[in-house]
Amino acid sequence: MAKLNLVQALNLALRQEMERDDRVIVLGEDVGRDGGVFRVTEGLIERFGEERVVDTPLAESAIVGTAIGMAVAGLRPVCEIQFDGFTYYGMHQIEAHATRLRWRSRGRFHVPLVVRAPYGGGVRALEHHSESREALWAHLPGLKTVIPSGPRNARALLLSAIRDPDPVLFFEPKALYRAFREEVPEEEETLPIGRSRIAREGGDLTLVAYGAMLRPTLEAAEELSRQRGAEAEVIDLLTISPLDDTLLVASARKTGRVAVVHEAPRSFGPGAEIVARLVEKAFYHLEAPVARVTGYDVIIPLFRREAYYLPDVPRIVQAARRLLEAP
């Protein structure tokens, strides 16, 4: 097994899937000669040629809209949108068509489309380059919103996304692109979309996170263990929508104390849906109000103040202590 960072793991997934399935096409801005601004598509154009790795004109609506047409006509397009802040140009095509063509045509057509985009803060970038707006997408029926948390699950989920018969929005935590390496097997590995996983077992409280927030959440869990001997169960969502609440609910029933961590703004964020599910399905097991450790309801500041916006280990630990201290 090779130790790969997130960029290399995603590149491996694309390369292997393009080898395996000649219907897979990669398109976007700078994905060819330049290998993508984060180098996720590096080397693909040399290997597969410019008909399968397409540097498009600069127009996100057209990247997504033409990919919908390709998907309907039998290809498996994987679009790259350069930053999350530019996905909205393509949002109309996803909302109005990608999510609806199966439904509108009563099953005659389907849209096996993947839209990849980096999301989230932490890379000292410009405005529009650091947002975490997955809740906007998670609200769309017919769309799967997937956010991996590390190289190995990113590779496996991207393979599943490309093979999925329905459209998948694949948000890559850009803060993790080169943050750490993991063993990623060369042989094919997939993970089911629509399932969360237990990233750390524990019986005293439950911490729910995904994407770039998983690492500080796991660190907070270790600190709680060291400081107070409290063992947190950490749930990594992996798929935001459709949300799998089985593990969440089981864990909440076990611990009675839950905090949700995400860098997206709090109001109407993924945490709100999670709290609602817990109220519906684990209310009588809850020992304390569910906590939300999230970004604030503001535009994410430029990078000098970004650290105050993003949830970090101390904020997660503080919230967890309040949960544990609740009578």
Add this chain to the structure above:
Amino acid sequence: MPRTPIEIPESIEHLSILDETGRLDRDLEPRLEEGLLLRLHRTMLLARRFDERLLSLQRQGRIGTFPPSSGQEAAHLGAAAALSPEDWMVPAFRELAAEIWRGRTLESVLLYNAGFNEGGHIPPERNDLPISIPVGSQILHAVGIAWALRHRRTDRVAMVFFGDGATSQGDFHEGLNFAGVFSLPAIFVCQNNQWAISVPRARQTRSRTLAQKALAYGIHGIQVDGNDLLAVYAAAAEAVGRARAGGGPTLIECVTYRLSVHTTADDPRRYRTEEEVESWRRRDPLPRFQKYLADKGLLSEEGVRAAEEEVAREIQQAVERAEEAMKALGDPLDLFEHLWAEMPPTLREQREELIAALAARGGEETHG
């Protein structure tokens, strides 16, 4: 440094073959076989009478809001007639005659407009997308389909319809641009019917023609008399042939007119004059084409009467069949279907919730 002109040696042609008085340009006349001409006439007549019937069904409350296409039949039918069944057609929502030509049944139109999703089903033998309502957004799908067709080394093409209003949308420009850059086999058919609800064509663009937008993207463009079925067919056949041969995309502006309302919720008296509508009625594509066929000795007055009776019967039967079919439809649980290949657990739970709600309601009704 002086200012120097950059020569752009292109111009836009306007094509007219059969004018409103019925005068024919024999040099330009496409040589269509008799059977095809008569089928085109029958489809045009069927679409016109069906459109009128739909309007009356809507006024009686038997179907919902729908967008009539009367007056524009030559524009969309003439273009679609240049396609082979293996080609793809991407409609907007005012292409009734073209959809019928491509095999859409009247029952499916009736079901759809009566509010049953079942009417949106596209059978496997039709390479057409269902109608698309957000203006201009479907243009990109045709470009992507054309891309896939070329990628698989077929000689098929994709044709997309949209209106004059759509040329103000970004997706129109992005679509033409992508098709031009990648030289894709796409045919863009603009039904310039002069009005985007209440906003006139002049308010969409200062350009003299819509066809000239093609020049900016380095693709072929032509303006045709959109009420002249022969001219539309000729322009479309040329564009299709060129696209099949690898010659890239074409924008065809069909100058036509919406003789009826935008949708049944619209009152055109608020924004246009009866004189204007009357002037376009004189350019109606249907009698013009009938005169052409009569002059060729292909259609007698008796032939028109017979065709009228035939389409009236066909429409009546379709309405009866559709109303019969509707009785068996309406399963509320259908609303959960066809969204996903596999229904996610959350949605299965919501489906159970509706089942329970319906059961409870049934209970109340029996108590009441």
